[in-house]
Amino acid sequence: MSKTKNAGTTHYEALFIIPNKFTDDEAKILVAKVGKTITENGGTITHNEYWGKKKLAYEIKHNAYGYYGLFEFDLEGKFLAKIDQTLRLSTDVLRHQIIVKKAKSIEEIAKDKEIRVKIDSKKVAEEKKKEEKTKKTSTASVPSKTKDKRVDLKDLDEKLEGILNADDLI
DSSP, X not given: OOSSOOSSEEEEEEEEEEETTSOXXXXXXXXXXXXXXXXXXXXXXXXXXXXXXXXXXXXXXXXXXXXXXXXEEEEEGGGHHHHHHHHHHOTTOSEEEEEEOOOOOHHHHHHHHHHHHHHHHXXXXXXXXXXXXXXXXXXXXXXXXXXXXXOOHXXXXXXXXXXXXXXXXX
């Protein structure tokens, strides 16, 4: 019996980064190309996400930004090496990682979506509170002490002339 499991399909997740030298539209085409590579090698894509342009934690091959793509797919284990090799040799992919992942049921996916919606609504509410707070501070009236200390422009010019004409300036 071998240590690796080649019989049957396994659920995988592939996360990859496309370099910043491409535009957003070109990056989407490259993400679709990776998906096509998976399906051509016998994989069935169950979920895919395009995360867009993100800042990398550190530079990879002189790239500070990259476009992220994620695929979840079912595949027989013997075909995984071919996909991994294709992504490794591709000049259009900076980094990639393929892991075995537990397949989620429909109920688990629905529950995750509900949680994401709640988190997003909380973020929106917090942003609104921040906006209201900044509006309140910007519309607050100027304290009366500063209103009384206004100086006439003529007086200010006279004082400046007096300072500049002083003999003990330097």
